[in-house]
Amino acid sequence: MAAPSSPSPVRASPKVIDLLTRLHKQSIDQDPEVNATLNSAIELRKHDPTELHKHDPIESTRELNELMLDKFVALDQDKCEFLYQLVLATGAKHVVEAGTSFGVSTIYLALAISENSKEGKVIATEKEASKAARAREHWREAGEEVEKYIELREGDLLETLKSGLEKVDLLLLDIWTPLVLPTLKTVQSCLTPGAVIVADNTISSAAGYADFLSYVRDPAGPFRNLTLPYTNGLEVIVYRP
Ligand SMILES: C[S@@+](CC[C@H](N)C(=O)[O-])C[C@H]1O[C@@H](n2cnc3c(N)ncnc32)[C@H](O)[C@@H]1O
Known part of the structure; x- marks a missing residue:
């Protein structure tokens, strides 16, 4: 949502800013894979993976946890x-x-x-x-x-x-x-x-x-x-x- 030129409010050392930039890039680079993984899981089941055990939040999210084990899925x-x-x-x-x-x-x-x-x-x-x-x-x-x-x-x-x-x-x-x-x-x-x-x-x-x-x-x-x-x-x- 924020304009790309909008200044960041974050104050931190250059080391931490560089780390954050690197981690966000790694997360964004995984987005196509994350979306493909989620879509194929849904296609396979013909429904949202979280729907299977609708009334048990832990069971219903187990599959998602496994699929996302090596993924950042970081907040934008x-x-x-x-x-x-x-x-x-x-x-x-x-x-x-x-x-x-x-x-x-x-x-x-x-x-x-x-x-x-x-x-x-x-x-x-x-x-x-x-x-x-x-x-x-x-x-x-x-x-x-x-x-x-x-x-x-x-x-x-x-x-x-x-x-x-x-x-x-x-x-x-x-x-x-x-x-x-x-x-x-x-x-x-x-x-x-x-x-x-x-x-x-x-x-x-x-x-x-x-x-x-x-x-x-x-x-x-x-x-x-x-x-x-x-x-x-x-x-x-x-x-x-
Ligand atoms: C969307 S990611 C969080 C991203 C993180 N806030 C960031 O910006 O880098 C959600 C995380 O919740 C974890 N998770 C899922 N179920 C959980 C549970 N029952 N207890 C603790 N963590 C859980 C997942 O393994 C996943 O890594």
Whole structure:
């Protein structure tokens, strides 16, 4: 969505900027393969792979996890920059990232949190051990300005986020759609008033997001939401209990 000439709000060392540029390029280069893999899985089944075990978010996303094991599927760069700006604007210190993969969006979150508070951190979550290892390598390469603001919880986030969360000022939902609403419900009691929730691809994956969107759009509920016209849609929700 952002004009290519739009300046980036991100402040980081040249080393980290170069790393981010490289990782985004690697992710974009995989896009044709990601799309082909998803299309052939759907063609084979004649339906969305996540539909098979509709009522079991973990089972329904198992196949997708396997297909995406060597794929970045990173959040687009313009969305990452928006997220960074949002962390600065809200002063968020306690951030949860649902879906970490190789750790690209995590780097933006860590950089922005470090500007808000040296005590802040992003809790990253990744189920696949090999992906978690790659994410750690990238954070190590980024170094101190990033690494010390990240806590990685490996395993199924519906388990790893069940405890050990005090406050959540911002929640990024960059995870397969069957897991989105269960993740929000797992974290909801820790959301601080005014907390922001960001969910990716809410226009292109509107069908998969149906239960989540009706939950956050309930006029009697505590959420206010807005769909931003980034590529495939980006939902920004404010929690006002
Ligand atoms: C879209 S990717 C995240 C991309 C990442 N935010 C970035 O910008 O680089 C979603 C990730 O969620 C992970 N995942 C899927 N199910 C999970 C679960 N139950 N618990 C934790 N992570 C899970 C997948 O392995 C995948 O790497």
